Amino acid sequence: MDDDIVQLENLVKAFKGEVRALDGLSLTVPPGSVYSLLGPNGAGKTTLIRVLSTLLPPDQGLARVAGVDVRADPAGVRARIGLAGQSAAVDEVLTGRENVELVGRLYGLSRRQARQRAGEVLERIRLAEVADRQVRTYSGGMRRRLDLAASLVGRPQVLFLDEPTAGLDPASRRDLWALLGDLVDTGTTVLLTTQYLEEADRLADRIAVIDHGRLVSEGTGDELKDRVGGSVLAVTVPEVDRDRALRALRGVGGQDPTDDRHHGKVVLPAPDGARTLTEALRRLDAADVTPEDVALHKPTLDDVFLALTGQLATTPNGNGHDPWGGADRRSRHHPERAAR
Amino acid sequence: MNATTIAPAGQGWLARALGDIAVITRRNLLRTLRLPEVLVLSASMPVIFILMFTYVFGGAIQGALPPAAAGRYVNWLIPGLLAQFALFGGSGTASGLAEDLSNGVIDRFRSLPMAGAAVLAGRTLSDLARSAVTLTLMVAVGVGIGFRPQTGLGGLLSALAVGLLFGYAWSWVMALLGLAVRTAEAVQAAVYLVVFPLAFTSSVFVPTQTMPGWLQPFAGNQPVTVATNALRGLVLGQGALPPGRTVAGQVALALLWAAAITAVFAPLAVRTYRRTVS
Numbered sequence: 001m002d003d004d005i006v007q008l009e010n011l012v013k014a015f016k017g018e019v020r021a022l023d024g025l026s027l028t029v030p031p032g033s034v035y036s037l038l039g040p041n042g043a044g045k046t047t048l049i050r051v052l053s054t055l056l057p058p059d060q061g062l063a064r065v066a067g068v069d070v071r072a073d074p075a076g077v078r079a080r081i082g083l084a085g086q087s088a089a090v091d092e093v094l095t096g097r098e099n100v101e102l103v104g105r106l107y108g109l110s111r112r113q114a115r116q117r118a119g120e121v122l123e124r125i126r127l128a129e130v131a132d133r134q135v136r137t138y139s140g141g142m143r144r145r146l147d148l149a150a151s152l153v154g155r156p157q158v159l160f161l162d163e164p165t166a167g168l169d170p171a172s173r174r175d176l177w178a179l180l181g182d183l184v185d186t187g188t189t190v191l192l193t194t195q196y197l198e199e200a201d202r203l204a205d206r207i208a209v210i211d212h213g214r215l216v217s218e219g220t221g222d223e224l225k226d227r228v229g230g231s232v233l234a235v236t237v238p239e240v241d242r243d244r245a246l247r248a249l250r251g252v253g254g255q256d257p258t259d260d261r262h263h264g265k266v267v268l269p270a271p272d273g274a275r276t277l278t279e280a281l282r283r284l285d286a287a288d289v290t291p292e293d294v295a296l297h298k299p300t301l302d303d304v305f306l307a308l309t310g311q312l313a314t315t316p317n318g319n320g321h322d323p324w325g326g327a328d329r330r331s332r333h334h335p336e337r338a339a340r
Numbered sequence: 341m342n343a344t345t346i347a348p349a350g351q352g353w354l355a356r357a358l359g360d361i362a363v364i365t366r367r368n369l370l371r372t373l374r375l376p377e378v379l380v381l382s383a384s385m386p387v388i389f390i391l392m393f394t395y396v397f398g399g400a401i402q403g404a405l406p407p408a409a410a411g412r413y414v415n416w417l418i419p420g421l422l423a424q425f426a427l428f429g430g431s432g433t434a435s436g437l438a439e440d441l442s443n444g445v446i447d448r449f450r451s452l453p454m455a456g457a458a459v460l461a462g463r464t465l466s467d468l469a470r471s472a473v474t475l476t477l478m479v480a481v482g483v484g485i486g487f488r489p490q491t492g493l494g495g496l497l498s499a500l501a502v503g504l505l506f507g508y509a510w511s512w513v514m515a516l517l518g519l520a521v522r523t524a525e526a527v528q529a530a531v532y533l534v535v536f537p538l539a540f541t542s543s544v545f546v547p548t549q550t551m552p553g554w555l556q557p558f559a560g561n562q563p564v565t566v567a568t569n570a571l572r573g574l575v576l577g578q579g580a581l582p583p584g585r586t587v588a589g590q591v592a593l594a595l596l597w598a599a600a601i602t603a604v605f606a607p608l609a610v611r612t613y614r615r616t617v618s
Contacts, residue, residue, distance in 0.1 A: 054451065094371070
């Protein structure tokens with residue numbers, strides 16, 4: 001559709017000597033929505049943001065942002081977007097206000113306009129009180145918010161946020177979520193990447209699950225959950241019995257079980273609800289496995305993710321289970337690390 | 341709030357680019373002022389060089405000096421060190437860009453509707469300003485320990501101008517280095533690798549005629565020697581130059597080097613910048 005604010009058609013980007021980071025990705029983002037790209041590390045999320053924000057040229061395919069082709073008119077795209085990357089790209093020794101004014105000036109605002117506009121966004125992002133302090137005195141959450149303020153100063157039509165809450169503590173994360181929610185009321189389209197299902201579920205109108213540079217599934221959170229089917233069966237078994245349980249449950253309910261090591265469970269789609277449950281218990285009994293716990297529940301996005309990518313997603317408050325949450329750039333090239 | 345696009349209202353491309361350069365230059369200078377410890381440390385190195393070479397090596401080198409040095413090694417040394425540290429001043433360009441690259445600032449700049457070359461031009465210009473301060477400080481320290489320009493104030497100011505232009509050209513080499521090497525520590529090593537061999541095989545510290553025959557063709561003609569000769573000729577007069585060299589000739593050649601280095605490395609650096617993603 002022509003009124004889609006971001007359009008991708010068959011987008012391909014490969015890096016030297018590596019697999020394709022984007023491998024024929026197509027999707028559209030309706031204007032005025034929050035759209036989330038959900039996927040494990042190495043899925044191609046950051047590459048996509050970089051292509052859309054004109055930092056990297058695509059190898060093949062079409063990418064339009066606010067109606068402008070990123071390859072044909074990168075300068076035109078830059079005038080219409082805001083970008084907040086993975087690390088807060090703010091200057092430690094400048095004040096918050098100086099940082100935002102600097103970016104405003106580089107968007108082409110006059111000195112007076114930049115000052116006024118910086119005041120507005122700092123107010124909105126709730127940094128007005130600390131705006132004249134040097135950024136080195138800010139907490140991690142405040143830096144992220146300042147980075148967001150800088151990306152808003154040019155009144156972008158589309159805002160790209162690359163893992164906006166990676167590395168933040170839960171309280172700062174909730175703060176930022178609230179702010180992002182407010183943003184949408186102003187009509188800006190937000191395209192954000194995340195590894196956190198909770199984040200996507202909470203913020204986004206629509207979610208695209210991507211893996212290995214390809215679109216795995218797309219829709220609202222509810223649609224994605226429906227796609228996994230009726231219910232999900234989670235069986236907790238002792239560590240020593242896990243392999244036996246996995247073998248025993250193969251084919252129950254028509255699909256193979258997934259090993260959710262993170263939570264110590266074996267997870268299985270249960271399209272027939274209680275009937276699948278009975279069958280599963282019968283098989284486990286036959287294999288001489290006694291489960292510690294059995295639960296039949298409506299699928300969460302976690303289950304969706306697991307079913308669609310065969311990988312576990314990261315949880316935002318991961319109880320120390322989140323070694324890649326800091327999003328070290330190098331780990332991006334090791335998708336398999338996200339698999340545990 | 342409606343999502344209107346900011347248009348560069350009626351501004352020409354050049355005016356926009358100059359505005360962007362001014363904004364970036366100001367940002368870099370502000371950073372320098374907010375980090376006075378960095379400024380003090382970077383200014384102390386040339387001072388240490390002046391003192392160390394004057395008092396430690398001065399006595400040994402004294403005998404090899406031409407009469408134009410008026411019997412003082414410091415007279416000979418200062419114009420050479422001015423050339424060396426004009427060149428060294430560009431190292432700030434390399435490390436500054438590497439730093440901006442590592443914390444994502446370059447990504448942000450590249451996503452903005454600004455002139456791409458402004459990031460590099462602003463960087464090199466703010467380093468030029470810093471070099472001007474450093475070189476002035478060096479002259480002041482030099483005068484304090486006996487440096488006396490033999491050609492008056494005009495000669496000294498011309499020498500500073502030529503030194504700064506020469507240094508400015510090198511900051512484009514440093515810009516390319518910073519973008520290519522990318523990490524602050526590696527940048528430091530790479531800068532030394534460029535600066536010290538060039539400085540020590542030049543006429544900065546000793547007349548090149550005292551070097552081995554195989555080295556002389558290079559040592560006598562490499563850019564740092566040319567710049568040093570130009571500065572020395574401007575502050576000490578014709579007598580300070582090796583036989584066959586004239587002050588005007590060496591000044592012209594030094595400026596030609598500066599122009600050539602800029603013409604080659606500025607476009608290379610800008611091209612690299614446009615393709616750089618952190």
